[in-house]
Amino acid sequence: MRLGHANLDRMPSAIRRPAYDRSLITPGIVHLGLGAFHRAHQAVVIDDCLAGGDNAWGIVGASLRSPDTRDALAPQDHLYTVAVRAAEGTQHRVVGALLDSVVAREKPAALVERMADPAIRIVSLTVTEKGYCHTPQSGDLDERHPDVVHDLDSLDAPRSAPGFIVAALARRRALGIAPFTVLCCDNLAANGHTVQRIVTQFAALRSKELSQWIADTATFPCTMVDRIVPETTRADRDAVAAALRMRDAWPVMTEPFTQWVVEDRFAAGRPDLAAAGVELVSDVKPFELMKLRLLNASHSALAYLGFLAGYETIADTMQDPHFARLAAQVMEEAAVTLTMPEGTDLSAYRASLLKRFANPALHHRTWQIAMDGSQKLPQRLLGAMQDRLARNLPIATHALAVAGWMRYVTAFDEQGRTIDVRDPLAAELAALAREAGPVAERLAPALLGVTKVFGPLGAEPRLREAVTAALGRLYAEGARRAVETQVSA
Ligand code: CS2
Numbered sequence: 023m024r025l026g027h028a029n030l031d032r033m034p035s036a037i038r039r040p041a042y043d044r045s046l047i048t049p050g051i052v053h054l055g056l057g058a059f060h061r062a063h064q065a066v067v068i069d070d071c072l073a074g075g076d077n078a079w080g081i082v083g084a085s086l087r088s089p090d091t092r093d094a095l096a097p098q099d100h101l102y103t104v105a106v107r108a109a110e111g112t113q114h115r116v117v118g119a120l121l122d123s124v125v126a127r128e129k130p131a132a133l134v135e136r137m138a139d140p141a142i143r144i145v146s147l148t149v150t151e152k153g154y155c156h157t158p159q160s161g162d163l164d165e166r167h168p169d170v171v172h173d174l175d176s177l178d179a180p181r182s183a184p185g186f187i188v189a190a191l192a193r194r195r196a197l198g199i200a201p202f203t204v205l206c207c208d209n210l211a212a213n214g215h216t217v218q219r220i221v222t223q224f225a226a227l228r229s230k231e232l233s234q235w236i237a238d239t240a241t242f243p244c245t246m247v248d249r250i251v252p253e254t255t256r257a258d259r260d261a262v263a264a265a266l267r268m269r270d271a272w273p274v275m276t277e278p279f280t281q282w283v284v285e286d287r288f289a290a291g292r293p294d295l296a297a298a299g300v301e302l303v304s305d306v307k308p309f310e311l312m313k314l315r316l317l318n319a320s321h322s323a324l325a326y327l328g329f330l331a332g333y334e335t336i337a338d339t340m341q342d343p344h345f346a347r348l349a350a351q352v353m354e355e356a357a358v359t360l361t362m363p364e365g366t367d368l369s370a371y372r373a374s375l376l377k378r379f380a381n382p383a384l385h386h387r388t389w390q391i392a393m394d395g396s397q398k399l400p401q402r403l404l405g406a407m408q409d410r411l412a413r414n415l416p417i418a419t420h421a422l423a424v425a426g427w428m429r430y431v432t433a434f435d436e437q438g439r440t441i442d443v444r445d446p447l448a449a450e451l452a453a454l455a456r457e458a459g460p461v462a463e464r465l466a467p468a469l470l471g472v473t474k475v476f477g478p479l480g481a482e483p484r485l486r487e488a489v490t491a492a493l494g495r496l497y498a499e500g501a502r503r504a505v506e507t508q509v510s511a
Contacts, residue, residue: 025268030116033268040073046077047080048077050141051068051080054145054146056123058251060146071293072118076293079293082120082122086181086182104276106276116266126186130180135193137190137193143289147208153183159400192228195232204241207245210401211405217242221240222237239289240289243284248280250276250378254272308362312368312371319402321379323348323403324379324391325390326388331345336388339379340379346379347509349376355419358413359409393445403423404476421488422492426496432451433452433455467490495508
């Protein structure tokens, strides 16, 4: 038996299911990047909004390239399971907020049409850091990105996320339809402002008036999104099938914790997000920096160094007390760079992160988090390093994390086996590493010279010294010992 509308009543009664009549729901949101994260995070919130009576906010999901999600979910009426995993057990919930899905690459013009529909009032995105075709260091649109070059030439059939947004907004403007809210849910620095900049820069390359209209009328609230969502495995699918007593081709796995902080600037209305647990604030920045510099920074540190030390998952890595201490130390270094609104308990937040990382029921691979480091380092690690250097504070733990990334992108592990490095700059980084050889004094400066990642910070002598020393230790002692030395220092 397969999950689907007709079978909802055949699931065990403990499985939560949509508490509303799905036939009454109409689309109000187009979401770009229909991955597991969206389905386990924003879509669950929207599911609650729909249950609360906000009928006009169903989601149409778009995958930019791959048909896999659509192929898995369309035959099951776009219903899917969210499995919430904790040491104490798993809770299952079938989500109904996703009404339809499209594959942008197959019918780009149809997706633009859909986004131009006046009923669509929010376009949200989780296309990962690299999906914005920008330079993470500067936050500017990369005008030479092949997809941008393509889209500027054929905006009626775009490929990139910014291309779709500009095409749809241009169409709305031409038809006299008010713009939608662009709601970025990726871990970019100042995500709303950054996407606004990218989109208006893109639009300006087509028409100054269009760009001005977007700047004047569309809104791009910043958001902080948080929920750990590992990739779904075959074993996960089997476990969910056993619980549901029917197959779900693509359930998503997650943790109990979830947080969504959003700036309340919506151009064309929004569902009652607060009733569904979303924190609506006037300025997301402190929360976003807190999350990027505490959670994501230590996650990346654990991912690179844990992978090099031979650990498969974050939970495995956290079992090693030296690595647990490393995560805590990254947070300690970063915490002093944060200025939080009154009432924020940063030490409780840090403690909760360590517990979440150690969740033994989540199989979150170090390799998965290690992906796309070139796009992640600036906002996760480099910003805090810059702030600490400005105050003459040491940066040794962060330097070790950056060195871990450097060792990782050489594409050879400590046993000399190849690492499958997934990163838009993978080839460039590996070539630099080959040229430099396994010598910290050459490799560190070579990689610090990649300005797309490090910008001017790469030339800062104290940073060069700290990163080179850390990389030297990684080569001399291996990741396990180097981490031990660092946390015992
Ligand atoms: C992780 C994030 O893959 C990664 O880079 O650090 O996806 C992390 O799990 C989420 O941001 C948690 O909210």
